[in-house]
Amino acid sequence: MTLYGADLSRIQAEGFGALARAASPELVSILKRSSIAVRRVYDVGCGAGVTTRALVEAGFDVTAVEPSPHLTEIARAHAPGATFVCASAYDVELEACDAVLAIGEVLTYHSLPGPSGEDADARVRSFFETVAGALAAGGRFVFDVIDVDGPPLDARGWRSEPLWTVLWETREDRAARRLVRCVDTFVREDDGRYRRAGESHHVRLFRERDLRSWLEAVGFDVETARAYGGVALGPRRVAFVATRR
Missing domain, CATH: 2.20.25.110 (S-adenosyl-L-methionine-dependent methyltransferases)
Structure with missing residues (x-):
């Protein structure tokens, strides 16, 4: 499956970055409110690099991960101070870090059955384990998904x-x-x-209670919201702020 070819990547960058721009100050604030000094941050599924740039400008050492080569190049131009890896969330090797972000329904896109046949839920649980293993105690894992429950989205x-x-x-x-x-x-x-x-x-659609359970099982304390600060998410979107115990 091809995601974000050249034309759609351009359109995404030029026309659909408003939510990321509005939410970026709160995302930076979440990291700065951590109980540890956050230095190294992964921005997984960075898209056109809007959040990446905000993180770099806030002084973090940022590695941005994006599977679309077209979006990767756009993001690289937008946030030249970051390090870029063109890979899926499930293919990248996370090194020791203080925070991981996956903003904009990243896990919903990156959770189709894997090459060896593992199901979508198993891939997400495995990714949670990977993040838990990379994060320092007190580190933050911030992401959002679409909840399976709620009004139709057709x-x-x-x-x-x-x-x-x-x-x-x-x-x-x-x-x-x-x-x-x-x-x-x-x-x-x-x-x-x-x-x-x-x-x-x-x-992929997820149940909030399932994700909370999976995160707690690998060592996270979990808070959820329907907004990043004062920036409301779309219908049925849920934001998770998970802190490594």
Whole structure:
């Protein structure tokens, strides 16, 4: 499955960074309020690098992880002070650190069945173990997901700018705990014609109580919220702030 090719990466960077920009000050504050001095931070699934840049500007030593090579290059230009790794959350080797962030439904995208057939929940539990092993006591693990419970998320939408248009449709299979987002992009070329590309994103849904249980089992104290500070998340999104015991 291809996620975030060249055209969608450009559109994501140019048109859909508002939430990350608004939430970044609170994310920095969460790390600075830790019981330990936070220095080394992983920004997993960094996207176009909005949060990465805020972390670098706050003085952290940041390693940003992103599976899309196109988004990686955009993020590298946006936050040149970070170190970048083009890899999935499940392929990267986390070294000793003080905080791990996975902001913007990262784990929902990175939790499809693995190459050896392990199921999505097992991959997430394994990632939690990896994070727990890398974090110092008192370190923070901050992420958000889509909860399986709540009003339906089936929807269609679009956005148009002078040089591009994007259309999307979201279909939910609640029994399978999955969303499918079908995305079509139209990017204007120099001759005035439009180049079309399409992607299908399979997004895993989670139960808040399950994630809390898995985190506690590997040594975290867990708090949840529906916002990062004063920045509300979208419908059915849940933010987790987990502190390593």
